[in-house]
Amino acid sequence: MKIEIELGTLIFEISSPKLSNLINVFFKIQKLLIAHIFQSVILAFAEYYMNLVTKPFSCDKCGNDQYFIWKTKHGKSTQIVTIFGQVILKQLQIQCKQCNHKMYIVRKLLSILPRKRIPFETVKRLGLIGALTSFRVASKITSMFGWQLDKMTVWRSLQKLAKTIEFDLDINESASGEADGTGIPIIGIKKRGQELKVFVQHKKKGGVRIAGLGIGKYDGGWDKLFKPLLATMKKFNQFLLITDGDTSILNSIKDKVTILFQRCLWHLPYQFKYYLWKDGVKTKSTEWLYALAKLFNICSIRSLVYDEEVTSDMIKQKKKEYQELITYCSTNNWNRCVTYLTNASDDLFTAVENKLNGKTTSHVERVMRTVNMRINVGKWSPKGALNATKVRLAYYYNNFDV
Ligand SMILES: [Zn+2]
Incomplete structure (x- = not known):
């Protein structure tokens, strides 16, 4: 008209x-x-x-x-x-x-x-602004264009918008994914008391998409993240899961889909550093350097080795060196290190052994940086942090836009 x-x-x-x-x-x-x-x-x-x-x-x-x-x-x-x-x-x-x-x-x-x-058209836009930048910055920038954003309205919009976003696995993308967590600043608590957990699915053409998001204690909360994904995961014949988190909830679908567990080789040495510290090993001491360098070596995998026999020999050697490292820790009475390495030992080379891409780079690590750039500005309620991250990651990785 x-x-x-x-x-x-x-x-x-x-x-x-x-x-x-x-x-x-x-x-x-x-x-x-x-x-x-x-x-x-x-x-x-x-x-x-x-x-x-x-x-x-x-x-x-x-x-x-x-x-x-x-x-x-x-x-x-x-x-x-x-x-x-x-x-x-x-x-x-x-x-x-x-x-x-x-x-x-x-x-x-x-x-x-x-x-x-507030109409949903507005909720979507204000919510995305709140997920992309801090409320203060949003307010400052918009005021320069002649309109002042009310912080609480942006906040509420973000919560409402997050409710409309759900993550799931995509059956048309790769049958593999990585999970990781990052500590977040919570209102009223000094330490980073809660962990935000992210699960990404690898895309066939490279890159990742977000398949799951959750929040909880450091050693828990994975159940809640994986539960909504079980139905879709069952549709894959086999799924390679690269994670350091608790995956016991997946036991319930193990008869439907083969789930190959792979320790995140990227995270392993970093977490090991933490256990060295817990066992009182002096940072940068000769023993500390030896143990850490050895683990980094074991965890680095050349993905371009095509020859099966070479691959199988490489894994054999790496497993042997891994056992040597455990013995070394044990001789030094680094008991926490021993427990940590022993627990991880079964799932170290699942990907390579199954001729899957078990690269030692972490895709989820990059995603975590996207999370932290927003989450580290300010303090959050657990739900608020989850909602802001949901919208932010949907925008950056899952083609969500307004
Ligand atoms: Zn009428």
Whole structure:
């Protein structure tokens, strides 16, 4: 529909035609302009629809979509929150000639739900802003464009938007994935008391997509993350899972799908460093250097070795060296190191042994950096951190956009 809008006369005070003065004038009148344009367009469509035999809307009570009369074109005000702030519009009211029911049609014409304070169109945009940058930065940047974002509105939008996003495995992508966790700053706690857990699925054309997200204690919470994925995971014949987390929940589907567990070789030496510290081994001492270097060596795998016999011999040697390392730790009475290495020993070379890509780089590690860039700004409630991360990762990795 072609619409012509009469803007009337604008009157304003301005001391000089400097650019900054003009920008300020525009800031002041843009709110009036938005309301005026919205109202004019809605009214034009309403009048057009009312002249149609069959309307694109129907009576809320009786379902009639033909017989209506106008009650008012200047009803009481209704507020619509847009990304440019609140726009105040006059209600348009019509009456059903069949059952006499009166109804407002502004929200119907805007295709937004009745009585929702913030329409979902706005929720999506404000929520994404809140996931991409801190509330302070969002507020600062938008204020430079003449509108001030209310922090709480952005916050609430982010929570609402997150509820509409669900992660799952994609049956059309690779049958492998990596899981990892990162500590997050929680309101009222000094230490990073909770861990955000991310599960990524490898994509066939390279890169990753987010398949699961959860939050919980350091040693738990994986059940909640994997539970919604079980149904899809069962559709794979075999799935390679690279993780250091607890995966006991997957036992329930083991008869449906072969799950190959692979210790994350990228994380192993880093976690080992932590156990060396726990066992009181002095950082950078001769023993410390020897043990860590040995483990780094064992964990680095050349993915370009195609010859099966070479591969099998390589793994044999690495396993032998791994046992030597455990013996070395044991001789030094590094008991925590011994336990840690022994627990990991069964799942070290699953990927290579099954001729799967068991590269020692961590894709999920990169994802974690994307998480931390937002999460490290400020303190969070566990749910708030989860929601912000959900939207952020959906945007960066799963093609979510507004
Ligand atoms: Zn009716």
